Amino acid sequence: MSQNLKIGLFLTVSILLTTFSFYFWQIYRSPNLLVQDNDKPFALLIPPGATFESVMDTLKKHDVVNDETSFRFLAKLMKYPERVKVGRYEIRPRMGNREALVKLRNGSQDAMDVTFNSMRQKSDLIQRLGSKFAFSPDSLGTLLNDPATCQKFGFDTTTIVCLFLPNTYKMFWTIKPEALLERMSTEYKKFWTPERQEKAKALGMSQTQVQVLASIVAAETNKRDEQPRVAGVYLNRLKQGIKLEADPTVIFALRDFGIRRLLNRQLAVDSPYNTYRYTGLPPGPINLPAPATIDAVLNAEKHDYLFFVVDARFNGYHTFSKTLSEHMANARLYQQALNRMKIMK
Structure with missing residues (x-):
């Protein structure tokens, strides 16, 4: 073999090796997932019974894979079709084939x-x-x-x-x-730390009772600064054996959460959740109160208020009173405001 032929053969093999090496590097390392101007990861959900083809269908449906051929080629090389694992996997933007497939094959889920x-x-x-x-x-x-x-x-x-x-x-x-x-x-x-447990005991309540009351407070007002005061009103009524008469408990009993104005006939509904009919707390919470609202009950404001009604100015707050006569006067202002706004139910 002549020297020139040897050199030509060497160059040809070198070029082929370089070409194939670059191709395999591209298959392994080059970004191939979410490369179309994506800046958020894609959550791939693989349910029980899923196959490689169903995974591919999901990826194609959401335009996750750029070059399907290279992804399939490497998946088969890495034996992923036989090792599909259930889970939730976040595919990051510009992820390479190998990185994604290692994650999927190993079942390395993302919380x-x-x-x-x-x-x-x-x-x-x-x-x-x-x-x-x-x-x-x-x-x-x-x-x-x-x-x-x-x-x-x-x-x-x-x-x-x-x-x-x-x-x-x-x-x-x-x-x-x-x-x-x-x-x-x-x-x-x-x-429910020891400190919170002690506060509940000081109120004469169980942890569950505190959360039930907190659910009523949460339904009455979403103003964090007002919740301890509202909680104080209900605690005062409980101590004195006065019915809570909380409108949200009646609404819960009726399961009609679109009510804006309760009518007398609705207040008469026979339900253990109707605190206009039954003294004490209802049998369970009427919503899931936030931890901050539970703390509002545990750190309730100490005062002599026994009543409150929505502020007639509709500023999101309430007007509080110590006597029934004061409360009735405030309630009339609120009712008149509802009438002006034509809110009848």
Whole structure:
């Protein structure tokens, strides 16, 4: 073989090696996911029973993969089609094929932010929270309606919602409903510190009773600076054996949350939640009060007020009074304001 032929063959092999090396480098390392001006990660949900093709369908549907051929080639090389794992995976912008496939193949899930707030009914909690995870709302509902499960955490089927303190939590999409309740129990115990427990005892109330009252306070006012005063009114009435006569409890009993003005016939509804008919606290919370509202009850303002009504100026606050005559005068102003605005129900 001549010297020139050897040199030519060497150059050809070198070029081919360089070309293939660059190609494989591109397949492995070059950005190939979310490369079209994306600045937010994509949450890829892989449910039980998913296949490689169903994963690819999801990625294609949301325009996640730029070069499908290179992604499929490397996936097969890394044997990912045989190792599809359930989970929630965040695909970051400009991610390379290999980095993404290693993550998916290893089942390296990303936790998600789970936020829930002042939902009114247990069914709302079950539907909204249950729909955030791989399990179904029905799975969560079965547990929350099971007396033995509720008793395990110190509640009954009515008060079990007190276990869920509104906040934002980091959780995995694949968490089991039983594990979710255990997590909520851990957070509940963290919140109810010895100091808070002592404050509840000083009020002569259990932790659940504090949360039930906090739910009424939350429904009455969303003004943080006013909540301790409202809580003080209800505590005064409880101490004196006066019915709470809290409008939000009647609305909860009627399950009509669009009511803006309660009528006398509605105040007569026969329900344990109707605090116009029954003395004391209702059997359970009428929403999920925020931790800050629970603290408003635990640190309620000490005063002599027994009544309050929405301020007739509709500034978001209330007018407080110590006597029934004062209250009736304030109530008339409020009723007149409703009439002017033609709010009749």
